[in-house]
Each structure stands twice: as structure tokens, then as C-alpha cells.
Amino acid sequence: MNVLQIMKSGGLHGRGIGRIGPYPLYMESFESLIENNEVSDEIMDALFHLFSRKRPDVLAINNQTLGHILEGDTRARSSYFTKKNMFENKTEVVGPFLEDGNHWTFFHCSIVDRAITYLNSLGETDEQYNKIAENWSTFAASKGYQGPWKRVLRKHSLQHDSISCGVFTAVFAEAILGGSGGYLTCSPIQEERERLGTLLFHSLDRSDICGICFHKVPRKNKASDANDNLNIRK
Structure with missing residues (x-):
């Protein structure tokens, strides 16, 4: 029985079951990963957050923000959209890039080496590589990080279906952030789907989820907390 089957047997249909960092995950999120589907946005963002959270020097950018950056959207360069000091104390940037709204690819850059890695399964x-490099260079310059940015080429395995790009992208991210060098490969897709699903499930923050009914528990507001601390009763 895989993680998805365990969740379904526990009656978690249609409910939020926890979060990875700022990203809430649902039953449908895990279905997109473990079943033979296209991997959802929140799963990709959660995986990249998970792979990078033990690396305080790595900035994991969510897919929506990274999309604006790598597509050359001028809004991405404004201080309103992204902070001027977003690269402060960071040596690497990583994120999932959803190309044309339907294909996941991998983006990584070393701020120290001014090097970009783009992987497409x-x-x-x-x-496409030159377009991404150009748009990233323009964005980075707007934050005070001038180029030139060099391209890094990594050999890797390729997908042979139409829906496993998210799995490949996640595997590439895990390997590169883990320091893997050389050829990047992906194990049989269904094995990777179940492995990544298990990893996410066991990493979930369920601090605001009831352990019995799995419904979200409303948090107390600040006024209530203050009243409790002062032993004030209404």
C-alpha cells in the first residue's frame, strides 16, 4: 500500500492534509504526483522547498515568480514584485519553471560563479537556453548582480512520455542540490512518484491539522492569546 492509498483509507478525500513550508498540500496534490498525472504546481514548489530548506544559502523561488522572471516579464524586476535584497546571503538560486503552461523544467544558478544551469527532460x-540566460541576466542586473552569466551543460536522461516532466525536474533538483556530479538519471517513473510522495508525506507540517478528523484547526487570534496569557476571561 503506497502513501496515497494510506491517505485515502484514512478518509482524507478533498481535505488539506498539511503543508511544506508556505505550501499547503491536499489529497489532489498527492494524486497528481503518485498517480500517472501531470504534477501540480504546489507539489513542485513543495519539493523544491523541501530539497533546499537545509541549505540556508539557497533561495528556492516558486514556479509563478520564476516564470515571470524567465519569461522576461518587466513586473518581475520591480521592487513591488520581488525584493531588492532577495539574494542577500544567498549563493545559489533554484526553482521549477513551467514552460508554456504545460512543461516543467529545471533552473539553477550559482550567484558566486555567475553560472546558469537549465535542464529540460x-x-x-x-x-531556449539563450532566452532564459538573457532574461535571467536582465533580472539579476536589476537586483544589483551584473553578469556575464555562463551556461553550464549537464548530461541527463530524457523522458519518454508526455506527463513525467515534473518527476524528472524534481529528481534533477534533488540531485544537484545534494551535490551530485556527472550524469543525471531518473529511476523508473512510478518508483520515483511513490518515493517522492512518501518523502513529502513524512515531511508534512500538520501542526494546524486535527490528528483525528484531519480538519484544519483555527488558530487563536492575538487578542485571545493575550487574554489567555493574562488569565483574562470574557
Whole structure:
């Protein structure tokens, strides 16, 4: 019995079951990962957050923000959209890039080495790599980090279906953030789906989820907390 089956047997259908960092996850989130589906946005963001959270020098950017950056959206360069000092005390940046709204790819840069790594499980093209490098360079310069930025080429296995790009992208992220060098490979897809699902499930923060009914427990507001601390009763 895999993690998804365990959750379903526990009656968790349609409920929030916890979070990874700022990203809440639901039964449908895990279904997108463990079943033969396209992996959802929140799963990708949660995995990248999980892979990087023991590395305080790594900034994991969520897929929506990274999409604006790598697509050259001028809003991404404004201080309203992203903080001016977002790279402070960071040596690396990483994130999942959803290309054309339907294909996950991997982005990583070393701020120290001014180096960019872009991995596409269908294979990279010079045209797309150059576009990403150009848009990243423009964005980084707006934050005070001038180039030039060099391209890093990494050999890797390729997907042979139409829906496993998210799994490949997550595996690439885990390997690179873990310091893996050389050829990047992906184990059989269903094995990776179940492994990543198990990893996420056992890493969930359930501090605001009832352990009996799995409904979200409302947190006390500050006024209530203050009253409790002062032993004030209404």
C-alpha cells in the first residue's frame, strides 16, 4: 500500500492534509504526483522547498515568480514584485519553471560563479537556453548582480512520455542540490512518484491539522492569546 492509498483509507478525500513550508498540500496534490498525472504546481514548489530548506544559502523561488522572471516579464524586476535584497546571503538560486503552461523544467544558478544551469527532460535547445540566460541576466542586473552569466551543460536522461516532466525536474533538483556530479538519471517513473510522495508525506507540517478528523484547526487570534496569557476571561 503506497502513501496515497494510506491517505485515502484514512478518509482524507478533498481535505488539506498539511503543508511544506508556505505550501499547503491536499489529497489532489498527492494524486497528481503518485498517480500517472501531470504534477501540480504546489507539489513542485513543495519539493523544491523541501530539497533546499537545509541549505540556508539557497533561495528556492516558486514556479509563478520564476516564470515571470524567465519569461522576461518587466513586473518581475520591480521592487513591488520581488525584493531588492532577495539574494542577500544567498549563493545559489533554484526553482521549477513551467514552460508554456504545460512543461516543467529545471533552473539553477550559482550567484558566486555567475553560472546558469537549465535542464529540460525533453532536451535543451540553444534558442531556449539563450532566452532564459538573457532574461535571467536582465533580472539579476536589476537586483544589483551584473553578469556575464555562463551556461553550464549537464548530461541527463530524457523522458519518454508526455506527463513525467515534473518527476524528472524534481529528481534533477534533488540531485544537484545534494551535490551530485556527472550524469543525471531518473529511476523508473512510478518508483520515483511513490518515493517522492512518501518523502513529502513524512515531511508534512500538520501542526494546524486535527490528528483525528484531519480538519484544519483555527488558530487563536492575538487578542485571545493575550487574554489567555493574562488569565483574562470574557
